[in-house]
Amino acid sequence: MSQVIELLRSGEYRTKLDQCIHCGLCLQSCPTYDVFGTEMDSPRGRIALMRAVSDGRLTDEQIDGAFATHITRCLACRACETACPSGVQYGALLEPARELVEHRRAPSRAERVLRWFGLQQLMPYRGRLKLLAAALWLYQALGLQWLIRRLDILPSHLKAMEAIIPPLTPRYLDYRAPAPALGPARGRVAFVTGCIQEAFLAPVNQATVRVLRRNGYEVITPAAQTCCGAAHTHVGDVEAARNLARRNIDAFLAEDVVAIIVNAGGCGLALKEYPHLLAGDPRYADQARRFAAKVRDVNEFLADNLHRPPHGELRARATYVDSCHLRHGQRVSRQPRDLLRAVPGLELVEVRQPDRCCGSAGVYNIAQPDIAGQVLDAKMADVAATGATLVITTNTGCHMQLVAGVRKAGLKAQVMHVVEVLDESYRREQGRP
Numbered sequence: 153m154s155q156v157i158e159l160l161r162s163g164e165y166r167t168k169l170d171q172c173i174h175c176g177l178c179l180q181s182c183p184t185y186d187v188f189g190t191e192m193d194s195p196r197g198r199i200a201l202m203r204a205v206s207d208g209r210l211t212d213e214q215i216d217g218a219f220a221t222h223i224t225r226c227l228a229c230r231a232c233e234t235a236c237p238s239g240v241q242y243g244a245l246l247e248p249a250r251e252l253v254e255h256r257r258a259p260s261r262a263e264r265v266l267r268w269f270g271l272q273q274l275m276p277y278r279g280r281l282k283l284l285a286a287a288l289w290l291y292q293a294l295g296l297q298w299l300i301r302r303l304d305i306l307p308s309h310l311k312a313m314e315a316i317i318p319p320l321t322p323r324y325l326d327y328r329a330p331a332p333a334l335g336p337a338r339g340r341v342a343f344v345t346g347c348i349q350e351a352f353l354a355p356v357n358q359a360t361v362r363v364l365r366r367n368g369y370e371v372i373t374p375a376a377q378t379c380c381g382a383a384h385t386h387v388g389d390v391e392a393a394r395n396l397a398r399r400n401i402d403a404f405l406a407e408d409v410v411a412i413i414v415n416a417g418g419c420g421l422a423l424k425e426y427p428h429l430l431a432g433d434p435r436y437a438d439q440a441r442r443f444a445a446k447v448r449d450v451n452e453f454l455a456d457n458l459h460r461p462p463h464g465e466l467r468a469r470a471t472y473v474d475s476c477h478l479r480h481g482q483r484v485s486r487q488p489r490d491l492l493r494a495v496p497g498l499e500l501v502e503v504r505q506p507d508r509c510c511g512s513a514g515v516y517n518i519a520q521p522d523i524a525g526q527v528l529d530a531k532m533a534d535v536a537a538t539g540a541t542l543v544i545t546t547n548t549g550c551h552m553q554l555v556a557g558v559r560k561a562g563l564k565a566q567v568m569h570v571v572e573v574l575d576e577s578y579r580r581e582q583g584r585p
């Protein structure tokens with residue numbers, strides 16, 4: 153813990169804090185400020201709390217009290233970073249603050265077991281996640297999900313987890329052999345399957361591979377890859393995130409590819425931030441930079457490399473819901489919209505507040521179900537106002553949260569990833585609606 157305190161008191165951290173000029177222009181973009189209406193639940197208020205810790209002005213009780221409460225309530229959506237005229241790197245400020253809260257906390261036994269199981273025993277192992285997805289598919293197929301939801305008997309955190317299980321189809325691609333390019337070959341890319349994405353949203357990954365192939369790319373999927381570590385960083389377990397990062401770097405840098413493609417905004421941001429995560433590791437710092445330089449979000453990559461535009465007509469009114477980590481973290485917001493506009497027949501309608509989080513935010517919707525529920529309600533009201541029948545997004549957590557949101561709001565809409573829309577258009581062009 154003393155290392156984290158040292159980091160918060162370091163000159164580098166204080167320089168980052170000093171970039172905040174207290175103008176308050178970020179307040180209106182902050183979902184938790186919207187929910188609570190209090191300064192301490194705004195970016196400016198949280199930065200003031202970080203400064204107080206950095207100055208040594210908070211007692212241990214205050215750090216464990218107000219500081220922990222307001223830091224934990226932050227979604228880490230980074231909408232404040234985009235809104236800030238002074239270039240405050242809020243994400244870089246938040247990470248050690250969260251680590252400090254996490255190190256000082258004494259989680260309950262049940263939470264420790266759940267975290268150990270989820271973060272250490274499940275997420276790094278795609279095979280185990282697929283077994284879980286198969287069991288949950290059975291739970292859905294036998295009507296148990298319907299019954300459990302109807303009886304409404306689960307405690308709040310379990311209920312929050314259950315609510316985001318999407319309709320499951322536990323059929324998976326065999327990634328052992330490279331998937332060859334279709335048509336003129338443009339190069340070779342490596343594909344990041346993600347952990348939850350592969351187990352719970354397998355059709356998105358299958359569509360990603362097909363769309364990349366159609367655009368002339370051979371797709372290889374390194375078997376030794378693992379979870380990106382975003383969820384571990386999110387809950388302050390930075391050391392576990394570093395270990396996963398090292399494994400991914402070893403797995404992907406062994407391949408000769410033009411790009412490392414990721415289709416989940418949150419995972420992509422975590423991968424692009426490996427140089428920051430491993431800056432203090434002399435063995436991996438340079439490799440982390442080389443790795444991150446090759447990582448491209450699939451929207452980013454396809455917007456530059458859509459060698460075969462889709463021609464199949466898809467008549468629908470659609471809205472695109474940004475992943476915060478893609479929009480604010482990776483600054484990728486134009487590309488998915490450009491790709492969707494390339495689909496004949498698709499009418500794209502913007503939500504009123506496209507920069508707003510949906511409440512998924514890593515594991516926030518499970519850890520803070522009440523606040524996440526309020527943030528989701530605001531997002532779904534915005535989506536409903538567009539009249540869209542297709543809700544399109546680009547991140548695992550957002551996808552699952554929006555499926556739950558559509559059901560909760562009683563909307564007649566389907567949730568899809570951008571690559572699924574492109575894939576559908578390609579299918580239709582071949583006369584296969």
Ligand code: SF4
Nearest residue numbers: 172173175176178236
């Ligand atoms: S974070 Fe940026 S926008 Fe918010 S108060 Fe500070 S300087 Fe202003």
Ligand code: SF4
Nearest residue numbers: 182226227229230232
């Ligand atoms: S990251 Fe999101 S929730 Fe946290 S302070 Fe910034 S805008 Fe608010």
